[in-house]
Amino acid sequence: MAGSERILCPALPGRIMSADEAASLIPNGANVGMSGFTGAGYPKAVPQALARRIRALHERGEKYRIGVWTGASTAPELDGALAEADGVELRLPYQSDPTCRRRINAGEMEYIDIHLSHVAQFVWFGFLGHLDVAVVEVSGVLEDGRLIPSSSVGNNKTWLEQADRVILEVNGWQSERLEGMHDIWYGASRPPRRQPIPILAPGDRIGEPYLRCPPEKVIAVVETHAPDRNSAFTPPGGDSRRIAGHILEFLEHEVGRGRLPPELLPLQSGVGNIANAVLAGLGEGPFENLTAYTEVLQDGMLDLIRCGRLETASATAFSLGPEALADLNANLERYRGHIILRPQETSNHPEVIRRLGVIAMNGLIEADIYGNVNSTHVMGTRIMNGIGGSGDFARNAYLSIFMTPSTAKGGAISAIVPMVSHVDHTEHDVQVIVTEQGLADLRGLSPKQRARLVIENCAHPDYRPALRDYYRRALDGAPGRHTPHLLEEAFGWHLRYGRDGHM
Numbered sequence: 001m002a003g004s005e006r007i008l009c010p011a012l013p014g015r016i017m018s019a020d021e022a023a024s025l026i027p028n029g030a031n032v033g034m035s036g037f038t039g040a041g042y043p044k045a046v047p048q049a050l051a052r053r054i055r056a057l058h059e060r061g062e063k064y065r066i067g068v069w070t071g072a073s074t075a076p077e078l079d080g081a082l083a084e085a086d087g088v089e090l091r092l093p094y095q096s097d098p099t100c101r102r103r104i105n106a107g108e109m110e111y112i113d114i115h116l117s118h119v120a121q122f123v124w125f126g127f128l129g130h131l132d133v134a135v136v137e138v139s140g141v142l143e144d145g146r147l148i149p150s151s152s153v154g155n156n157k158t159w160l161e162q163a164d165r166v167i168l169e170v171n172g173w174q175s176e177r178l179e180g181m182h183d184i185w186y187g188a189s190r191p192p193r194r195q196p197i198p199i200l201a202p203g204d205r206i207g208e209p210y211l212r213c214p215p216e217k218v219i220a221v222v223e224t225h226a227p228d229r230n231s232a233f234t235p236p237g238g239d240s241r242r243i244a245g246h247i248l249e250f251l252e253h254e255v256g257r258g259r260l261p262p263e264l265l266p267l268q269s270g271v272g273n274i275a276n277a278v279l280a281g282l283g284e285g286p287f288e289n290l291t292a293y294t295e296v297l298q299d300g301m302l303d304l305i306r307c308g309r310l311e312t313a314s315a316t317a318f319s320l321g322p323e324a325l326a327d328l329n330a331n332l333e334r335y336r337g338h339i340i341l342r343p344q345e346t347s348n349h350p351e352v353i354r355r356l357g358v359i360a361m362n363g364l365i366e367a368d369i370y371g372n373v374n375s376t377h378v379m380g381t382r383i384m385n386g387i388g389g390s391g392d393f394a395r396n397a398y399l400s401i402f403m404t405p406s407t408a409k410g411g412a413i414s415a416i417v418p419m420v421s422h423v424d425h426t427e428h429d430v431q432v433i434v435t436e437q438g439l440a441d442l443r444g445l446s447p448k449q450r451a452r453l454v455i456e457n458c459a460h461p462d463y464r465p466a467l468r469d470y471y472r473r474a475l476d477g478a479p480g481r482h483t484p485h486l487l488e489e490a491f492g493w494h495l496r497y498g499r500d501g502h503m
Helices: 019-025 048-060 076-084 098-105 114-127 156-162 238-256 272-286 300-306 321-329 350-356 392-395 447-457 464-477 492-500
Strands: 032-033 066-069 088-092 133-141 147-149 164-172 218-224 267-268 290-293 310-315 338-341 360-364 366-368 399-403 432-435 438-441
Touching: 019 048, 019 218, 032 156, 032 321, 048 076, 066 076, 076 088, 076 098, 088 098, 114 156, 133 156, 238 399, 238 432, 238 438, 267 272, 272 300, 272 360, 290 350, 300 310, 300 321, 350 392, 360 392, 366 447, 392 399, 432 447, 438 447, 447 464
Parallel strands: 032 066, 032 133, 066 088, 133 164, 164 218, 267 290, 267 360, 290 310, 310 338, 360 399, 399 432
Antiparallel strands: 133 147, 432 438
16 A cells, blocks of 8 residues: 555545644644654654744744653654744653753753653543644554554554544555554553453463544544654674673573573563663573563564564564664564564553563663662753653563663763662662673662672772772761761762762
8 A cells, every 4th residue: 555545444535634734733732642652653744844833833923832742752853843943831751852851951841751651541540631632653544444553552542542633644654564563452441440451471462453543533634654763773882792791691690590481581671772782692692482571672672583582572662773674674574473562551561561570671870879770860950861661660570670881971970879869760679780890689688788789899990999988988977877878978979070070
């Protein structure tokens, strides 16, 4: 199918219009739920048309701003365009666009950083206000109005259910062979009669391959032919490979101790170069018949499928570099039997994560000597991206692993500090911390035992003496000896960086 041949529902051809015409149907002050998750499956044309409209209105002195709700981060054509036009009043639940980030940190845009598994239910419960419009990319519309999802699912099910009006972008660039790869479960209900999600293994299909949307809710259909925007990953460097090596050695140790099966447990991996280095290491290691229950499928997971190591991967979206994306689209028949894309309320659901015993591997900005992790804020007040799905997985995983290089900014910043400047994951949710220096297994340790291990195993040698000194003086001078801190010095490293440019 090509062009309007992908729109088979007889009620919709009369609503096909330009992106500019569709954008004019979104009123000032609306809350708009847009598809998209880490650069996959986001609307390509309507947000840019809306940005043009916003700039024109602002030039005439007319106010126009909207709330933008998505699955996670999107791309410059959505987040970047609307942020540049100063058209966003409130953004949630996750972002990674530089202009968006700048406006948030300048106080020019409100931002709600929220666990990804919470978004859909918060909308159902009315916690976030009313959803006025949904703008959702699909790869096709069937005769009966059912929608073929594109390269991400995210919160699209909820947007289509909850929005008063729906604008569809039908993207002919998305492969027709995506049809059947998705698993959309419509069995959820509200408390106190919420149904359990019947997933017992990552490959279980429990729903249907299509999204539902009453055709009468669709106010516009825009045809597009534009690729997803994904950035290439940097090949693993020395630090990334060393971090991956520590994790793989640890997993082999756990198998040897009988705490993990030989095929491990389902893997979850955050986005980034370190995560891809770990996945590359798994492709070279002794583990076979692997599975993944995660939120995004990265290059490394496609590599594992291709080499026969990864049997099944369940996620809500792709997050692929250009070469991996081209490989996926050229060889979807090879991959489709191994991949399931679900709504993020399912892919990130705490109940399923706990039941499956997921091994969660996520990045951090800084960790303190007691195991608390900051994954969202730079120097305590400036948001970077957001918590994403890391909290969903860390709190409920069988193994909760956080990883980072031990320093940043050429050694000016230590990733291991006396006290984190912002807490996203408390010590209760962090089991393993890994840097290129080594790995600290914090399970079963008291705060003082954790502190000694994190300092000696994870901190960079340049910062280790100062951390030892802080900890030793805290033991002697803190009013309590359970979690010793010198409160007048706890954030001294961050203050010193702000003053001198070096911790």
